[in-house]
Amino acid sequence: MSILDSSIARLDGTPATLGDLTGGQPALLVNVASKCGLTPQYTGLEKLQETYAERGFTVVGLPCNQFMGQEPGSAEEIAEFCSATYGVSFPMTEKIEVNGDDRHEIYRTLTAAPDEEGEAGDVQWNFEKFLIAADGTVISRFRPRTEPDDERIVDAIEAMLD
Secondary structure: OOHHHOEOOEOOOOOOEHHHHHOOOOEEEEEEOOOOOOOOHHHHHHHHHHHHHHHOOEEEEEEEOOOOOOOOOOHHHHHHHHHHHHOOOOOEEOOEOOOOOOOOHHHHHHOOOOOOOOOOOOOOOOOOEEEEOOOOOEEEEEOOOOOOOOHHHHHHHHHHHO
16 A cells, blocks of 8 residues: 555545645655744745646645644644645645654654655654655655755755656
């Protein structure tokens, strides 16, 4: 089974698979939070969406409240915050867990992928980024402090779309 076959509800609660959310195209999967010091990364994530959507790429936000309760809101509150504050147009999922016994199945696959230092394992914090190919293969993993406009992310996206 591909990671794309994993069931996950959209932020509005409607059922979907990860493949539904990515539209069968390359994607950057990011565990997001509204009350984090890294929350301004939404600006860069939305810029990636605007820049690359027409070329067959999407960002997918996966809200998570596991890191110091930094995503406490309801689905409606998250949607309102993302829309009003950052103009988020990319798909967002239901709130999930990315670490521990209740880790969502998508993150069981993602956390097996190593970062640039060769380290796999638990998500370190909000805004950890995973670049996946259209077939769901994990291409790259970027730790939370790597900004969405970092040349390593941009270059990896460009290489997938060429």
